[in-house]
Amino acid sequence: MSALGELGSLRQKKPAGQKKDNLAAYLFLSPWLLGLFLITIGPMLASLYLAFTDYNLIQAPEWIGFENFTRMLSDERLHNSLRVTFTYVFVSVPLQLAVALLLAVVLDRGVRGMAFYRSVFYLPSLLGSSVAIAILWRQVFGTEGLLNQVLSLVGIDGKGWISDPSTALGTLVVLNVWTFGSPMVIFLAGLRQIPAMYYEAASVDGAGVFGRFFRITLPLLTPIIFFNLVLQIIHAFQSFTQAFVVSGGTGGPSDSTMFFTLYLYDRGFGNFDMGYASAMAWFLLVIIGVFTAANFFASKYWVFYDD
């Protein structure tokens, strides 16, 4: 926006050079614009069209109106995938943010070698959504995995955490919580913004550690918490790689890790059901949109802007 505004002001000052400037600007923008139109907007519009068709990838798409959407109402596997996704989002995001905030507060207290710790704690975020880590996860939580070996040292009989439908999703939640690095770094930046004098004043008034945290840190950090919450919820709804790799692409055992995105992929590429998959993609967009809007609406009641 501001770039356009600048361009506009340039136009007023130097009408002669206007065309040249514009052209240069567009030329520099063109790689990004090309990507936007050809790789993002084009396929999005195509998928919006396909959402109203029966498209099996081989024959031409056939217009069927809202049939894909009405079909979602009675698709029990889709309902299950929604349950799995919601459970994942609403368990893993709060846990992840709590861990991130806790560590940020600890690191903010001026631990020696803070830069080192910050990097170390950030590392899982860089690796977390990679295929390599998901494969590692399978090893850690497998029947003969690291976790069971550790448990056996203290005399507990482990189990196949990933192959048991009742615990498989839990391992993915742990994986997501483990990638607390990026919200942590944002929390750290937020903590730095809180003026030290508030704490000093509170200490003088006799507030303890918890008092200071709940009366000063937490309220002043709410904008940052809100920002992280929105981002992480969107991120969690879109999770795909972890579940795909950990379950071997099946969403199993027994659909217990069948995220909505994974089911979408399975429908589209595994079942030649690209029309339905496109409809699902737009449904997910709506779900994420609704949650983000609700988040913004609710923020009025708990986010405190110190200005």
Next chain:
Amino acid sequence: MRPLIPPTGRRLRALAAVAIATTLLAASACGGDSGGNSGSADGKVTLRFTWWGGDTRTKLTQQAIDAYQKDHPNVTIKGEFGDWSGYWDKLATTVAANDAPDIIQMDEKYLREYADRGALLDLKKADGLDTSKFEPDTLSAGEFDGGLYGLNAGINSFAIVANPTVFKAAGVALPDDTTWTWDDYTRIAAELTTKLAGKGWGSGAPGTNEAALNLWARQHGESLWTKDGKLGVSAGQVTAFYQNLLKMKDAKAIPSAEFISQDINASLDQSAMATGKTAMSFVWSNQLNALSKAAGTQLKLLRIPSVEGKSSANGSYYKGSMFWSISSRSKHQKEAAEFVNYLSNSTTAGNILLAERGVPPNTEIRAEVQPKLQPADAASAKFIQDIGKELGEPSPAPPVGGGQVEKIIQRYTTEVLFGRQAPDKAAQGFIDEVNGELK
């Protein structure tokens, strides 16, 4: 490609011009590769050939391609290969993009899926493809609606694989597979589990793919699929199949639910059979070679048990382990057909490929290849030969949408093993879901 948003002003029009100019620049910069896929004036033809499989297969197939190119200097064949899991996603997208390879290694599960949608060539109409030396039964699996859409590339059969080393360690004698019943099987497997004393289990679970259910159904006068492309197995038979599975579980003939659920996703090299954790398992006969290699010991194929203890009534049949198909949109159908003809009917290709894709369906090539087989391939070829007289009718190919049955049965088997669903409920769920996939 989708058109850009209609330009509303001069600025946007300029933008579009720049965008187009950049595209052209980019296109000319990486051009020079065009025309590779079509025949040119000097009669040179490039064919694309795709298959799934491991290293051994890729090496052998490339050798066969090289030998063909030597004799046909005007034909270049580009191999495209990968793992089974990614293969179908990739094939679906290339076909959707009208960019299908000319020659496609096809599986029974997806044959109708592609053929019914007009993506595959009717090989009966293809010039230069001879099927006269094929064992007649082996053609029918790729035949429907009066056309031949997949040419059998090798014969296999569903079977039990046994690890003699584990049997010996447990002190259990190898059973007589011509007379054993399902109850015998469970009893022997349970005995193995007991004698292995925590070091392993008697058997893997049936129901980790649809083949065991198909044989069970055939033993009871039903069949997984019918000839007219419907689900042929009744809820009652699926229930009985799952009750038998639970019986095996209660007898500790098979491992824990968690172990089986993990084993379903394990690669062949890491499967319980390959690591010696199970004494027996359910496999396709042409996997004997790869499994023996992974296990580091010569494994043995046994017949599937039956209800009455008669191996001639165990429902076995010759299956096309895989098929050769040609894309209906191939620009070089004649050359592609000639190459498939070479793969299937020439001794040169036969001697290179041997029985890696299953026993050659061309009887002459089979006779030629037989003495050259490695021990494991020779054993599976002999097994195929031995059961020849006991076989029932060929099993109808899965209809469109039937390719999903493997994932579906895996899911319900897991539900039953974990006790989350009773056999009858899982059976009904299985039937409803498979029917929902058929179109």
